Amino acid sequence: MATSPIGAGRPKTRGIVLNRIRKARTISRVELAADTGVTAATITQVVRELMDLGLVVEVGRGASTGGKRPTLLQINQHARYAVGVLFERNICIIVIVDLTGRQVARTAFPGTALLPPEQALSLVASRVDALIETAGVDRGKVLGVGLATYGPQDRQAGVLLTHQPTAEWFRYPVAPRLSELLGLPVLLDNDAAAAAIGEYWLGAVESGTYGCLYMASGLGGGVVIDGEVYRGVSSNAVEIGHITIDLNGGPCDCGNYGCLGNYVEPAAVIRQALKESSLGQRLELDPADTDVMTGFARIATAAVAGDPAARTLIERSARHLGTAAVTMTSLFDLDLIVLAGPSFTTAASIYQSVIEEEVQRRTFARRAHPVRVVTSVSSSDAAAIGGAVLVLQGELALLELDVRA
């Protein structure tokens, strides 16, 4: 690793205190003690340790509550950084965030298409290197890279368990290889799970429990329960794009049939547009183009601009996503769904209103509680930011290890 974990083996109080300071932005020692239930003496000691590690700094004095004006603490945001990468064939987004989760640099390119793994990962590594360089970030302060991509995955081993986009990727050591290329730790995770936790960390949702529908080239899902990603037995949960919504539907590459994704994803909407030759011609859609996100963005733009044929297609995609949202709320019993990912950006308002209408009408437990649908604040960058956040969260988890247990 390029840098040692910021608090491996330290008492868990450190992690709790650091996270509280992060969330509060500025906070006094007295408030920290009151908020965390930790004694004033321990707070004084832990804050001293965090300051010695360079993670926390003093930033002036707050208002007096009777006596002396208290010294305010703040995360030293430049103490550490994390890189997040959204990686797929049609889009790559790379961000660097600081210790508070704030984005300090960003770059994007149109994905690695059908490049073989070695070339694709070399390309990503060179872009990460360049971004760290141009952002002027001290590489020694970069904790690691969160690589957010599709599944199924063996998250522990850092390999993909799918033949997408080509057979070479199956069990190729994507995370270990990228780590080797960069000389940085690389953590593999699901793009939708990353997007979901990114929304929470950035304060985009007030509740700690919600579902996330994530759409880039493909459709994914994530569920956050009390501020933690729901994982299941192998971190391959909430694969909402691969549930059957049409028992007479055709086979899907995943092995299932009538899969939801095949009715809503960019490629599906483009197929439908090409069937209506006038729309396909008007928008200059190319059936041979493998970059489905660009073609899809054209249809979404036309829909928002008022083209009736385009609007019909986007609304149909949204109705089926409504089914996804209903299934998610009826199984996980959620009252909030967040829409995130680049494919929701352009026609966000259409998707939001149609999906909300569907969940309010069709969710089984709607008489127990309403269900709201909101659009992401981090928009198309949600998964990349979430990837970086998962790296930071991993470090906080290390701080929370209690060596006395």
Place this chain on the structure above:
Amino acid sequence: MATSPIGAGRPKTRGIVLNRIRKARTISRVELAADTGVTAATITQVVRELMDLGLVVEVGRGASTGGKRPTLLQINQHARYAVGVLFERNICIIVIVDLTGRQVARTAFPGTALLPPEQALSLVASRVDALIETAGVDRGKVLGVGLATYGPQDRQAGVLLTHQPTAEWFRYPVAPRLSELLGLPVLLDNDAAAAAIGEYWLGAVESGTYGCLYMASGLGGGVVIDGEVYRGVSSNAVEIGHITIDLNGGPCDCGNYGCLGNYVEPAAVIRQALKESSLGQRLELDPADTDVMTGFARIATAAVAGDPAARTLIERSARHLGTAAVTMTSLFDLDLIVLAGPSFTTAASIYQSVIEEEVQRRTFARRAHPVRVVTSVSSSDAAAIGGAVLVLQGELALLELDVRA
């Protein structure tokens, strides 16, 4: 309440120790200390308190591991009891379990059909009273009643949020009213959730994480994560019968359309059998009969006996339940599905093999881990036993309250 909670406000160590003794059946103080990580001195004190409460007894000596032979402890199974009721229009099952979760008495009757709430609950109360009486259980030792039934529910208030089977039931205070009639605390819960936790408590599944498909008149689902029921925001989770599997399907009473339950439940299978007049006639199915479970059992029996037409129908129901299982495993990322409930009893082997084939072929993360399907050990009584277990678990949770926190 007829009896005070067995440990309200006591340190949580009590609950942990009691649960450990229950799981081990017999255990020494030394083993308890080793297993729980609690100091020997605390174990001695807590065991003394549990013995004073009459919940734990000494039962002789174990094998020596060098020194003196250790005294073995055991739950005093007759110290407390809980009642569990599976309640629905077509079937009612009542069980009494002791403090170890072992069934000590059982009765069943064909449900309350379309009786108004007041009469239906009076009937249930009289049957509970009679069962406690004939079983010779000291009523003062009965902790309460777990009423397991369909949803959606407001579990906190103890009311149903559905117009099933008639409009009178919507928001009728089922749990408070039954509690009044019995003079016992009544806890309302979802039948499938109860069945799921019942399987775990009884040691039917070795893993603490799995999904449960539950079928009586209707289809339900439950998910257990690390030994706890997955709840969601309002305890109305895993309503697997009301997710869309047919985007061209007809409307369901629940407000959704193409709902899975309408393709697999007893009433659906009977409808299909009646369409094939020869099968309907042969099995003497009556289209006007509201007792769908009896008619369904006839079809299931014929299927198991080798009737090809009946077998086709049961297999079709099983295939669609395979879709339910695939959706459950792909969203919750599970590696084990348990089939429980009275409607699985007769044709359990057909359902098990067909559903397992479907999940192994269609689950998204099947390359990350296999998925197994097993049938319940508690069979048709799963939900009733689970209802009683939830009462016991609630008491253990009270024991786990830490007043010092």
